[in-house]
Amino acid sequence: MIMKMNRTNSASLFERAQKTIPGGVNSPVRAFKSVGGHPVFIKKAKGAYLYDVDGNQYIDFIASWGPMILGHAYAPVVEAIQEYAPYSTSYGAPTELEIEMAELICSMTPGIDLIRMVSSGTEACMSAIRLARGYTGKNKIIKFEGHYHGHADSFLVKAGSGLATFNIQTVPGVTAGVANDTLVAPYNDLDAVKKLIGENKGEIAAIIVEPVAGNMGCVLPATGFLEGLRKICDEESIVFIFDEVMTGFRLSAGGAQEKLGIQADLVTYGKVIGAGMPVGAFGGKQAIMEHIAPLGNVYQAGTLSGNPIAMIAGYTLLKELKSNPHIYEELNQKTAYLHQGLEKILSNWGQPYVINRFGSMISIHFSDHPVTDFATAASANNDLFKKYFHAMLDQGIYLPPSAFESWFLNNALTYADLDKTIEATHLALSSF
Numbered sequence: 446m447i448m449k450m451n452r453t454n455s456a457s458l459f460e461r462a463q464k465t466i467p468g469g470v471n472s473p474v475r476a477f478k479s480v481g482g483h484p485v486f487i488k489k490a491k492g493a494y495l496y497d498v499d500g501n502q503y504i505d506f507i508a509s510w511g512p513m514i515l516g517h518a519y520a521p522v523v524e525a526i527q528e529y530a531p532y533s534t535s536y537g538a539p540t541e542l543e544i545e546m547a548e549l550i551c552s553m554t555p556g557i558d559l560i561r562m563v564s565s566g567t568e569a570c571m572s573a574i575r576l577a578r579g580y581t582g583k584n585k586i587i588k589f590e591g592h593y594h595g596h597a598d599s600f601l602v603k604a605g606s607g608l609a610t611f612n613i614q615t616v617p618g619v620t621a622g623v624a625n626d627t628l629v630a631p632y633n634d635l636d637a638v639k640k641l642i643g644e645n646k647g648e649i650a651a652i653i654v655e656p657v658a659g660n661m662g663c664v665l666p667a668t669g670f671l672e673g674l675r676k677i678c679d680e681e682s683i684v685f686i687f688d689e690v691m692t693g694f695r696l697s698a699g700g701a702q703e704k705l706g707i708q709a710d711l712v713t714y715g716k717v718i719g720a721g722m723p724v725g726a727f728g729g730k731q732a733i734m735e736h737i738a739p740l741g742n743v744y745q746a747g748t749l750s751g752n753p754i755a756m757i758a759g760y761t762l763l764k765e766l767k768s769n770p771h772i773y774e775e776l777n778q779k780t781a782y783l784h785q786g787l788e789k790i791l792s793n794w795g796q797p798y799v800i801n802r803f804g805s806m807i808s809i810h811f812s813d814h815p816v817t818d819f820a821t822a823a824s825a826n827n828d829l830f831k832k833y834f835h836a837m838l839d840q841g842i843y844l845p846p847s848a849f850e851s852w853f854l855n856n857a858l859t860y861a862d863l864d865k866t867i868e869a870t871h872l873a874l875s876s877f
C-alpha cells in the first residue's frame with residue numbers, strides 16, 4: 446500500500462503562483478499538466494536528493510533536466526560561485542574566464558574551432574540555425590518529429606518535450622512563413638529525409654538533430670542513421686547541426702560526437718555546460734563560425750552571454766568532468782544497474798513495456814512495440830505512465846512529469862538509491 450504524501454504547502458503555493466505566473470510555472474513541463482495533480486515546490490536540494498516545501502525528500506531523476514550531472518549543490522561549484530560573486534555578477538565586457546571556458550570546451554569536444562556563449566539552449570540552437578542560413582544563403586531547415594531544440598519559432602513545428610506533452614501540433618504566434626521553412630521528418634527515417642531534400646533541392650541550409658533523442662523519452666539513433674545524415678549533408682552542402690544541449694558533456698566528455706564517432710559542422714550546448722546556471726553555447730568549424738558578428742554579419746548577441754558567475758560555475762563542473770573521466774563509467778554503470786533492476790520488475794509485471802537507454806539517459810515506455818520515433822513514443826499508454834509517476838512520487842522518487850522526457854541520472858545517486866527506485870517500481874506497478 447502506497448501512502449499519499451502530504452504536499453499541502455506545495456498545493457497552496459501552486460494556487461498562489463497561478464495568480465501572478467502563467468500556469469503557476471516559469472516553464473510548462475514543470476506544471477504536471479500531463480500527469481495530473483499539482484507540481485511539487487522545491488525548497489532545497491543536495492546531492493541526489495530534493496527537499497520540498499512540505500519536508501518530503503525525493504530521489505531526483507530530473508537533475509534540473511540534465512545540468513546537475515554530479516548532483517545538487519556540488520561543493521566545488523558552490524565554492525566557485527561564492528568566490529566570484531563578490532567581484533560583481535556581470536560586467537558586459539570580456540573576461541579571461543570566458544577565454545578559459547572556450548579553451549576548455551574546445552579541448553574536450555571534437556571539431557569545435559570557435560565557440561560563442563549564450564544564455565540558454567534555445568538561444569544556442571536559434572543562433573546555430575541563423576548562422577547556417579547566413580552561411581549557406583539558404584532558408585529551409587530539416588528537424589525531426591519529437592525533437593525539441595528550444596522554443597524559437599523555427600523549432601515549434603512537431604516538436605517534443607512540452608509540445609508533445611501537451612499535444613501542441615501548431616503553436617499560435619508562429620507564422621506560416623516561419624513554419625514553411627521548417628521541414629519535418631520522422632526520426633530514424635533516412636528515406637523521408639532524402640524525399641524532403643529531393644522536393645526542396647538546393648534550398649536546405651541545415652539539418653538539426655538530437656543525436657540521442659531525449660524529448661520524447663529517450664530514443665536512440667538507428668544504426669547508420671546519423672552516418673547517413675552526415676553523408677547527405679556532405680553531398681548537398683547542408684550544415685549538419687548536432688543539438689547536444691542534453692547529450693553534451695553527459696554521454697562523455699566529448700558528448701555524442703565523441704561517443705558516436707560522428708562530427709557535426711555545428712554543435713549546440715546547454716544544461717551541463719552551466720552547472721545549473723543559465724548557459725548555452727554554439728560552436729563548430731572556423732569556416733562557418735567566422736560568419737558570426739563581429740567577424741561576419743550573422744548577428745547574434747546577449748547582455749549576459751559569458752556571464753562571470755555562470756562561467757565559473759560551468760567551468761568548474763566541466764573541469765571536474767574532464768579530469769575525472771571515470772565519472773562517465775560510474776554513471777553508465779549505475780544507469781545499467783537501474784535498467785537491469787527495472788527490467789526484472791517489469792518483465793514479471795505482465796503488461797507491455799519498453800526501456801530505452803543510452804549512457805545515463807533512460808526512459809520507460811508502456812508500449813507493446815519498440816519506441817524508435819515520435820509516432821511509436823506517442824502511441825504508448827500515457828494513462829499507465831501517469832499512475833506510475835504518481836505512485837513513484839508518493840514513494841519519494843521524483844521522475845520527469847511527462848512520458849515525453851528522458852530521465853537523467855546524476856553521479857551522486859548511490860546503489861541504495863537505485864535499489865529503492867527499483868523496489869518502488871515494484872510497489873507502484875502492483876498498486877494499480
Ligand code: KE4
Pocket residue numbers: 472473474475510565566567568570593594595596606607655659660688689690691715716725850
Ligand atoms: P533551454 O532553452 O531550455 O535551455 O534548452 C532548450 C533545449 C534545446 N535542445 C534540447 C535537446 C533540449 O532538451 C532543450 C531543453 N530541454 C527541456 C527538457 N526536455 C528543458 C526543460 C523545460 O523546457 O523546462
